[in-house]
Structure formats: C-alpha cells, structure tokens
Amino acid sequence: MKVPKAPSSWGSSETPSKSAVSTSASPDSLQRKKDRLKASLKKKKKSPEDKQDGGRPKPADNKPFYASLFSHNPEVPELGLPETSEPSQPDVFSGENFSDLQLHPHLVANVTKALGGAEMTRVQQRALPVVLAGGDCLVRSQTGSGKTLAYLLPVIQVDFGTAVALLFAISALLWIALIMSVLMLIASALLIYGVQTASECLVLTWMILHGIMLTLSTIGNLYQLIATISNGFAVPIVLAVLSLLWVGVQWYWYAVVVFFYRSMGSAGEPARKGLQAIEPPVTRESGLYALIVVPTRELALQTYNCAAQLMKAFVRLVPGYLTGGEKTLAEKRRLRRGLNLLVATPGRLLAHIASSRNLRLGALRWLVLDEADLLLDMGYEKHVRSIVEAVLEQRAPRTSGPLQTVLLSATLDDRVQKLAGLSLTDPTFIDASSDGGDTSRPEGELVTPGQLRQFVAVVPAKLRMVALASFVLWKCSTRDESKMIVFMNTNDMVDYHCALFGACLPGRGLTDLKICKLHGNMPQTDRTGVFTEFRKARSGLLICTDVAARGVDLPHVHWIVQYTPPCRSADYVHRVGRTARAGGTGAALALLTPAETGLVELLREGGLSVSDMSLETLLSPLAASRAGGRPTSLEEAATQLQLHMEETVAH
The missing domain is CATH 3.40.50.300 (P-loop containing nucleotide triphosphate hydrolases)
Structure with a gap:
C-alpha cells in the first residue's frame, strides 16, 4: 500500500547551505561551527551491527525490541465492570401470529416465507391493529424490532388489498353460484326422469338462496359504486361498474331459470351456464397511494425490497424508489410509467415534487415518516416540512379519503414531538420499547435488545x-x-x-x-x-x-x-x-x-x-x-x- 513519503528532516549528512550562515561571522567562528556540526553528525551515525530489521536500533542488552507499543502509555483506569456479560431472554416477540389478524392470506404467506416464521414482534403486535384501524400513529420502538412491517402490511392490506379483496369476494360468489348451478342441473336431470318431489325441492331451494344472494350482491355493489364515485378513484369505479354488470347478468339468468321452471311445469331441458372470473385491474395508472420517507439510501433500498417481496402475490401493484445517486432522467422515467408505492429520501423527493409533473400526490392516502429522529439529525427538518405541505396542498382540490400518517422513531425528543404535531392529527401513541406498553420510561433511558x-x-x-x-x-x-x-x-x-x-x-x-x-x-x-x-x-x-x-x-x-x-x-x-x-x-x-x-x-x-x-x-x-x-x-x-x-x- 502506497503512502506519501515524509519530507526529509534536518538530520541528514548534508551540511547547511551558505545562506543559513550569517555573513557577518568571522572565519574562525564559522570553522568552529562546522567542526561542532561534524562531531554531532558523527555521533549520530550507527554501525550495521547496531541495527535491526527496518533500521530500528537494537538495545545494548540484546533484549527483543517491542516498537514502544507497551512503553510510555497512559495509565488504564479501573472501571469496576464485570468481566462477563449474560444477555437477558429475548423479549422482542409477542407470542401472536400474523394469521391472528385480518390480513390477506397471501400477505401472511409472504411474511412467513421472508421471516422464516409467522410470530409477530412486540411493536408489530401493538401497532398493526391500530394502523389497520386507519388513524394517525406515533410509534416508538427499539432498533431491529420489525417496525417496517408494522406499516407496510397495513398499507398493502388496506389500500391495495381493497381491490384484491373485491376480486376474491366476486370469486367466492361465482363459486357459490357454480355450486348452486350444479344442484340445479341435478334437479333438472331428476325432473327429466320423472322424479318430481326431490327435484322440485332442489330447484325451489336454489331459486330462494340465489335470489337472496343476488339481492345482497346488488346492494353491496351499489354502495361500492357510490363510494368510489365520491372518492374519485378511476380504477375502483370501473371495478364497481363491472361488478354491477355481472350482477345484472346473473339476475337475467335467474329470471330465465324461474320462467323456464314455471313454463315447463317442473319438467324440461336443463339450463346451461358459462362463468368467467373477472380480475379487476390494479395498474400503474391507478396512482400513487403510499409515500414512505426515509433518511438514507440504504434504508430506502431495503424498504423497497421488503415491499416488493410482500407484493409478489399482487402482480399489478408497482413499488418504486427515489434515492439519488443515479440520473434524474431514469427516475423520471419510472415516475412516468406509474407507481403505487414510493420509497424516497427527502432531498431527491423534494426535487421531483418541484420539477416532475408525473409525481402527483393528489390521490395519496398513506404518508410514512420512518426513522424520524435521524431525519432531523441529518438536517432534513425543512425538507420534511415542505413534503408534508406539498402533500396537503395537492390533496386539497379533491379529497381522496382521509390521509393516514405514521411516524416512527427510536427516540422521542422535543424535535420529534414537534414534527409529530405538524404531520399527525390526533395520533395514537404506541411505545413498544418496554414491556407491557409502559410509557413512563425515563427521558434519557437508552434501549437496546435484551439479548x-x-x-x-x-x-x-x-x-x-x-x-x-x-x-x-x-x-x-x-x-x-x-x-x-x-x-x-x-x-x-x-x-x-x-x-x-x-x-x-x-x-x-x-x-x-x-x-x-x-x-x-x-x-x-x-x-x-x-x-x-x-x-x-x-x-x-x-x-x-x-x-x-x-x-x-x-x-x-x-x-x-x-x-x-x-x-x-x-x-x-x-x-x-x-x-x-x-x-x-x-x-x-x-x-x-x-x-x-x-x-x-x-x-x-x-x-x-x-x-x-x-x-x-x-x-x-x-x-x-x-x-x-x-x-x-x-x-x-x-x-x-x-x-x-x-x-x-x-x-
């Protein structure tokens, strides 16, 4: 490894230059000075026998030379600390599983696969029900406790999981209709072969149950259409209209079956039915629903990778990140293609808010400020304030439902509480850094993992x-x-x-x-x-x-x-x-x-x-x-x- 060479010192064999000698000195005094200099230089010269490897002097008593590592050191104070350290029992887990919550089965499967287990940590067990309820949250928890999943799971489950849940609800209705249709085919076959009593009971039972199901489905889809029109979501409106059209088709089919039954006098040809599962498209054009602000690029990439892994089951959901360190055109290209969830650092995010037309925050429903204390320590207080103001300003023309804000921090000092007052509305405080949710911890107490x-x-x-x-x-x-x-x-x-x-x-x-x-x-x-x-x-x-x-x-x-x-x-x-x-x-x-x-x-x-x-x-x-x-x-x-x-x- 190359290092710059040190400058040459005055301890060389060269004599001083003439400019270093006073011109007013007499010849005798100059000669005496030269003699003294030569004598001193002669004393400094060492024979090869007095040297060790690397030019280091060898002591006269021939003892090993220790490069002065262990000499002339300051005295080491006695701290009175024990020599052994026994960790306490791990207390980060809560004993409850993700399956105990009303989460999507695919989310639970992905989390279990990623973590190697389905048990929730303390912060997840305390924060997930509150965040799923939809209110603002202020979360304090020790580092390494799983805070990321405490907000990512509700974001995917509530915001984007709504369309996927609608898909599964429609699929369930179609399976019920298919089972009832099979029953109707059996009843029709019995009618053809003259078995009147059992077939009539099956057909009548099918018509009654199917009529109740279609009535409830019609009411639910009408309510969904009204809700989506009031919120202004383009894709959910399309989904609601398609759902109503499908219900209309089922009503038509139901009327044909009833007419067929009455006109044939409980006898006749069985009706045929073809079903197609309609998957409601959740595409890039759906808009940006969730914005997660983190202090460092490494944490942004880590959060993005975690979100991408959780969204594997929902192929139409598109996460993205803005962290700097790459060309702005590449980031604008990602924004132009469309994102549903965005993880960003404050500086680059604010630059795109000011210059990128494709970064629209009007439909935003989730705002997460992760590691808030580090955001403030790194001087991002003004950036975060500007981001919050931009979100509120762009959401003002059209309301996209309530904005839920989650702020997470390992410490809660005055600056973090001031930021919480700016961005949160009637927040629920969750302290997972102590057992039993005790919020009366000393102000200066430090929290590290018990193990x-x-x-x-x-x-x-x-x-x-x-x-x-x-x-x-x-x-x-x-x-x-x-x-x-x-x-x-x-x-x-x-x-x-x-x-x-x-x-x-x-x-x-x-x-x-x-x-x-x-x-x-x-x-x-x-x-x-x-x-x-x-x-x-x-x-x-x-x-x-x-x-x-x-x-x-x-x-x-x-x-x-x-x-x-x-x-x-x-x-x-x-x-x-x-x-x-x-x-x-x-x-x-x-x-x-x-x-x-x-x-x-x-x-x-x-x-x-x-x-x-x-x-x-x-x-x-x-x-x-x-x-x-x-x-x-x-x-x-x-x-x-x-x-x-x-x-x-x-x-």
Whole structure:
C-alpha cells in the first residue's frame, strides 16, 4: 500500500547551505561551527551491527525490541465492570401470529416465507391493529424490532388489498353460484326422469338462496359504486361498474331459470351456464397511494425490497424508489410509467415534487415518516416540512379519503414531538420499547435488545489498531461469529483500515474473509454492491461510518465493534442495533482510550449494562495465530503484527 513519503528532516549528512550562515561571522567562528556540526553528525551515525530489521536500533542488552507499543502509555483506569456479560431472554416477540389478524392470506404467506416464521414482534403486535384501524400513529420502538412491517402490511392490506379483496369476494360468489348451478342441473336431470318431489325441492331451494344472494350482491355493489364515485378513484369505479354488470347478468339468468321452471311445469331441458372470473385491474395508472420517507439510501433500498417481496402475490401493484445517486432522467422515467408505492429520501423527493409533473400526490392516502429522529439529525427538518405541505396542498382540490400518517422513531425528543404535531392529527401513541406498553420510561433511558451482550475495552491509543486486528483474527476465524461490522468516525479512517487489513489479514489464515468498506463518499452503485456482497459472504468484515448505523438490516452479523466512540450515547444504541435483531443474539465491543472512558458513565446513566474485556483477552489470539512457532509473549506477538502492518504501509 502506497503512502506519501515524509519530507526529509534536518538530520541528514548534508551540511547547511551558505545562506543559513550569517555573513557577518568571522572565519574562525564559522570553522568552529562546522567542526561542532561534524562531531554531532558523527555521533549520530550507527554501525550495521547496531541495527535491526527496518533500521530500528537494537538495545545494548540484546533484549527483543517491542516498537514502544507497551512503553510510555497512559495509565488504564479501573472501571469496576464485570468481566462477563449474560444477555437477558429475548423479549422482542409477542407470542401472536400474523394469521391472528385480518390480513390477506397471501400477505401472511409472504411474511412467513421472508421471516422464516409467522410470530409477530412486540411493536408489530401493538401497532398493526391500530394502523389497520386507519388513524394517525406515533410509534416508538427499539432498533431491529420489525417496525417496517408494522406499516407496510397495513398499507398493502388496506389500500391495495381493497381491490384484491373485491376480486376474491366476486370469486367466492361465482363459486357459490357454480355450486348452486350444479344442484340445479341435478334437479333438472331428476325432473327429466320423472322424479318430481326431490327435484322440485332442489330447484325451489336454489331459486330462494340465489335470489337472496343476488339481492345482497346488488346492494353491496351499489354502495361500492357510490363510494368510489365520491372518492374519485378511476380504477375502483370501473371495478364497481363491472361488478354491477355481472350482477345484472346473473339476475337475467335467474329470471330465465324461474320462467323456464314455471313454463315447463317442473319438467324440461336443463339450463346451461358459462362463468368467467373477472380480475379487476390494479395498474400503474391507478396512482400513487403510499409515500414512505426515509433518511438514507440504504434504508430506502431495503424498504423497497421488503415491499416488493410482500407484493409478489399482487402482480399489478408497482413499488418504486427515489434515492439519488443515479440520473434524474431514469427516475423520471419510472415516475412516468406509474407507481403505487414510493420509497424516497427527502432531498431527491423534494426535487421531483418541484420539477416532475408525473409525481402527483393528489390521490395519496398513506404518508410514512420512518426513522424520524435521524431525519432531523441529518438536517432534513425543512425538507420534511415542505413534503408534508406539498402533500396537503395537492390533496386539497379533491379529497381522496382521509390521509393516514405514521411516524416512527427510536427516540422521542422535543424535535420529534414537534414534527409529530405538524404531520399527525390526533395520533395514537404506541411505545413498544418496554414491556407491557409502559410509557413512563425515563427521558434519557437508552434501549437496546435484551439479548445483546455489550463489552468495553480500554486500550492505549498506540495499541488500538493491533488490538482491532487481533480481535478480527479471533472472531472471524470462528464459524459461528464470522461476520463483523466495525464503525469508525471518518471516511479516511475507513479507507485506510480497509486497505491495510485487506493486505495484512488474509495471510494470517483468513483466506475466505471478505473485507468491505462503506461511507458516504462512495458512489451509489458501489454502496449497493457492498451491501449485496456483505450479505452473501459467509465470513465478512464491514468497515464503515455511521451511514450504516440506522435502519439497515444486515443478516447474521455477530459482532459490532466501535473503533472510535460515537459522539452521542444515542448513536451508540443505533450502532449496536445492527446485531441481535428480531430476537437473534449478538455482541458489541467498544474500544476506548483512557481519555474516552467517560462513555461508560453515559451508558450507565442510560440504563445499559456493559462488561469489561481486558487487553490481554484481545491480544491472546495472536500467540496461537503466528505461523512457525508460538511467540514467547503477547508483547512479541503484538509487536510482530504491528511491524508487519508498518512495513505494508511503507511499501
């Protein structure tokens, strides 16, 4: 790995230039200065025997040289933390299934297939009935608890599921009519062969039941037509008209059967019937029903993929996304073709609202603001306000039914509550971050998954990089803990450590380790590719900034390492939330210098329980991983790894 060479110092064998010598000095004084300079340079020269590999001086007593890693370090304070961390029992699940709710069977099947189970989490169990009821909601829940499904399922079930439910209702009526027709054919056959009493009973029963069914169907379809005309939906109006036409055909058929029965005197030829199932078209031209606003591109793509998977059973429903990072013309092309559900980041969405004629919000019925606290942290408050105002303004000319707004956040501070007051109307507050729905939690309390084990390690600054490398070698060589995310505070740190570890670690037994990086300065195509690559990797190390700290779901991540501490305790919670998701297990480690141990007190004040991991525990895997024999001490093993990394940087 190439790095810029350091500028040459004054400690070279060259003599100072004449310009550096005062012209007013006498020849004797100049000569004396030259003699002193030569003498000092002669003392600094070292013989080849006094040097080690890399030009490092060898001590006079011939003891091993440890590159000063373990000398002149600040004193490590005693934190008084336990050395073991036992997670609590997973409490994220509610014990109830999706099938217990009035959800479409295909939705339940898709969710079960995607999650590998049908059990709802606590936030889903508490939020789904409220959101399905149609009112505005303010949801607070810990990270990794399944908030996305808490609003996606009702959006698909209520908005788009209405047309599909109508299809199934019509299909059910047709099956009933078909069964009754079979009964009528049997009765007619009995009439032909002279069996009068049984056939008359069957025909009369069919006429009575079919007449009741057609009457109820006519009333329901008339009500549906009136409702859709008042709401101004083009496609549902067509569906209602087609349904009434079909009912009219059935009334005509029913009248023919009655006339046939009366005119034939309970005897005659059986009537023939052909049925065709009419699927009401829910097309791209139906309009935009749901708008989901998220803070980051990665979360937008993840939400879009989840919605697309849930909509597999409803082939006419079209989800889409607007995230930036690609040409505006391609995004406008998607809008022009038509979308029913849109996931977008605030900046690009607001740009299209201002410039794209094909993005129409007049028919919008769902507005979701996900990760609202991060939207505000990233400076999107004005964007969100403008989006809400644009939605209300475009919906004013024609009312498309009530607008339901759902706001979700992991924390509820004054800014989030102010945003809720702007966008929500008489909202229902749902707090799924505590057992039993207790809403009286302390204001500054931090919430992490109960099954998460949390550690801190106090490491001198000179040893932090070699400690991280040792920890990666240790955990990524274990089959059950082979995927890890390392958070750093700057893009340059991510680039440097990714290149360094990629050059040094594979040669130490981790040949199948996939090392990836992620930060905000990377092109969108590269960022998307990193997520796909890391998800597929069996053993992976993702070095990233906080761009991956919120909302992103990366499966099978076992360890979260914070190489540099976050700026706020809330950011700590979001970072460690990338593991132990949806009831799974996981662990987190924070590497702190002696000057950064104040974070431990902040975590304690927030109600979090952390344990201590010693420096010896971090470095102990180096002794076993060295090829060619076991080192005599951890200091020697750590120094060898440090020198190897320094030589990699130098060359």
